[in-house]
Amino acid sequence: xxxxxxxxxxxxxxxxxxxxxxxxxxxxxxxxxxxxxxxxxxxxxxxxxxxxxxxxxxxxxxxxxxxxxxxxxxxxxxxxxxxxxxxxxxxxxxxxxxxxxxxxxxxxxxxxxxxxxxxxxxxxxxxxxxxxx
Amino acid sequence: xxxxxxxxxxxxxxxxxxxxxxxxxxxxxxxxxxxxxxxxxxxxxxxxxxxxxxxxxxxxxxxxxxxxxxxxxxxxxxxxxxxxxxxxxxxxxxxxxxxxxxxxxxxxxxxxxxxxxxxxxxxxxxxxxxxxx
DNA sequence: TGCAACATGTAATACTATAACATATCTAGC
DNA sequence: GCTAGATATGTTATAGTATTACATGTTGCA
Numbered sequence: 662x663x664x665x666x667x668x669x670x671x672x673x674x675x676x677x678x679x680x681x682x683x684x685x686x687x688x689x690x691x692x693x694x695x696x697x698x699x700x701x702x703x704x705x706x707x708x709x710x711x712x713x714x715x716x717x718x719x720x721x722x723x724x725x726x727x728x729x730x731x732x733x734x735x736x737x738x739x740x741x742x743x744x745x746x747x748x749x750x751x752x753x754x755x756x757x758x759x760x761x762x763x764x765x766x767x768x769x770x771x772x773x774x775x776x777x778x779x780x781x782x783x784x785x786x787x788x789x790x791x792x793x794x
Numbered sequence: 795x796x797x798x799x800x801x802x803x804x805x806x807x808x809x810x811x812x813x814x815x816x817x818x819x820x821x822x823x824x825x826x827x828x829x830x831x832x833x834x835x836x837x838x839x840x841x842x843x844x845x846x847x848x849x850x851x852x853x854x855x856x857x858x859x860x861x862x863x864x865x866x867x868x869x870x871x872x873x874x875x876x877x878x879x880x881x882x883x884x885x886x887x888x889x890x891x892x893x894x895x896x897x898x899x900x901x902x903x904x905x906x907x908x909x910x911x912x913x914x915x916x917x918x919x920x921x922x923x924x925x926x927x
Numbered sequence: 928t929g930c931a932a933c934a935t936g937t938a939a940t941a942c943t944a945t946a947a948c949a950t951a952t953c954t955a956g957c
Numbered sequence: 958g959c960t961a962g963a964t965a966t967g968t969t970a971t972a973g974t975a976t977t978a979c980a981t982g983t984t985g986c987a
Contacts, residue, residue, distance in 0.1 A: 669966095685942080685943075686942095686943070686944080687942070687943070699967095699968090700967095701967070701968060701969080702943080702944070702945085703944090703945075703946090703966090703967080703968080703969095704966075704967070704968090706943090706944065706945080707965090707966080722855045722856040722910070722912070723855040723910050725942085725943065725944095725974095740895070740898070740899070742899045742902075742904050742906070744904070745907070751902065751904070753898065753899060755898055758891070758894060758895060758898065761891060761894075762873070762891060762911070762913065763913070765873070765886065765888055765891065766873070766875045766886060766913050766915075769875075769884065769918060770917065770918025770921060771875050771877070771884070771913075771915055771916070771917050771918060771921075772915045772916050772917075772921050773875070773913045773914070773915040774878070774914055774915040774916070775913070775914040775915070776911075776912075776913055776914075777855070777856050777910065777911070777912040777913070777914070778895070778909075778910070778911050779855070779909075779910040780895065780896070780899050780904075780906045780908070780909055780910070781906070781907055781908040781909075781910070782899075782904055782905045782906040782907040782908070783904070783905050783907070784903065784904050784905075785902060785903025785904060788903060788904075788905050818973080818974075819973095819974070819975080820973065820974070832936095832937090833936095834936075834937060834938080835974085835975070835976085836935090836936080836937080836938095836975090836976075836977090837935075837936070837937090839974095839975065839976080840934095840935080858943095858973085858974060858975095928987105929986100929987090930985105930986090930987090931984100931985095931986090931987100932983100932984085932985090932986105933982105933983085933984080933985105934981105934982080934983075934984095935980100935981080935982070935983090936979105936980080936981070936982085937978105937979085937980075937981090938977105938978090938979090938980100939976105939977085939978085939979105940975100940976085940977080940978100941974100941975080941976070941977085942973100942974075942975070942976085943972100943973075943974065943975090944971100944972080944973070944974090945970105945971085945972070945973090946969105946970085946971080946972085947968100947969090947970085947971100948967105948968085948969085948970105949966100949967080949968075949969095950965105950966080950967070950968090951964105951965080951966070951967085952963105952964085952965075952966090953962105953963085953964080953965090954961100954962090954963085954964100955960105955961090955962090955963100956959100956960090956961090957958105957959085957960085957961105
């Protein structure tokens with residue numbers, strides 16, 4: 662086996678890439694139901710889990726949602742900036758900052774394995790001095 | 795009104811303080827049911843929300859759980875290190891690092907309002923070179 | 928008193944995620 | 958090819974997290 666799973670993963674990855682903002686697991690399932698009316702949460706979660714393990718998809722812990730990695734190299738941890746107005750998320754790379762973070766935490770003997778760094782706020786397009794339509 | 799709410803908040807705060815690790819909202823509700831058998835989720839969430847607004851309680855986004863702030867001054871954002879083995883969470887203050895983070899993100903015109911920084915790993919007590927009991 | 932504003936209580940339901948077990952597919956060795 | 962064991966996938970049910978909508982109580986002030 663394995664074949665069908667990879668197809669599903671690609672399908673989900675494309676779906677997330679095509680979307681401007683992040684999608685919840687159930688959003689993804691809703692989209693998939695268009696072609697696979699009987700797909701179950703477990704199946705979707707398994708695929709999302711595989712994708713996040715691969716680094717092709719990021720999970721937004723503070724939103725319970727998922728987005729496609731915006732970079733070509735999927736072997737990195739990201740800093741995600743989330744606009745609370747329009748919902749768009751930008752991915753920022755800052756290995757040095759994450760290293761500094763690990764160093765700081767490591768001083769007390771803690772061994773970091775995974776960083777969750779998400780910054781909420783308003784993006785340039787939604788920022789102050791801009792009025793809603 | 796307002797009085798009964800503040801009492802409940804203190805009760806929850808004490809409960810969280812007494813606990814070594816973070817508690818989920820429903821954990822908290824379970825404890826509260828000992829004295830208030832009919833307390834509802836909404837009530838608990840409202841109190842937790844007030845407490846987090848005050849900075850007396852931190853929400854762990856990656857665990858869907860809550861913990862009492864370990865510092866006396868509750869007017870700060872924290873970096874939380876979470877041991878995936880034993881579940882204990884340490885609070886680290888690093889205003890300079892958060893400022894650097896804001897600066898980085900701000901370069902693209904993004905205006906940060908809230909930082910979520912959670913580091914998973916293993917704490918000094920659970921780290922490598924230590925075998926389970 | 929009466930009412931406006933707001934805090935709290937209550938019930939129902941929506942959203943997110945996993946457990947447990949059944950079924951299908953693949954690979955290796957015969 | 959066939960069987961057995963390992964692994965991936967499908968299916969059903971349920972657990973865990975959070976909010977909506979509306980009812981009721983409380984306060985302060987005209």
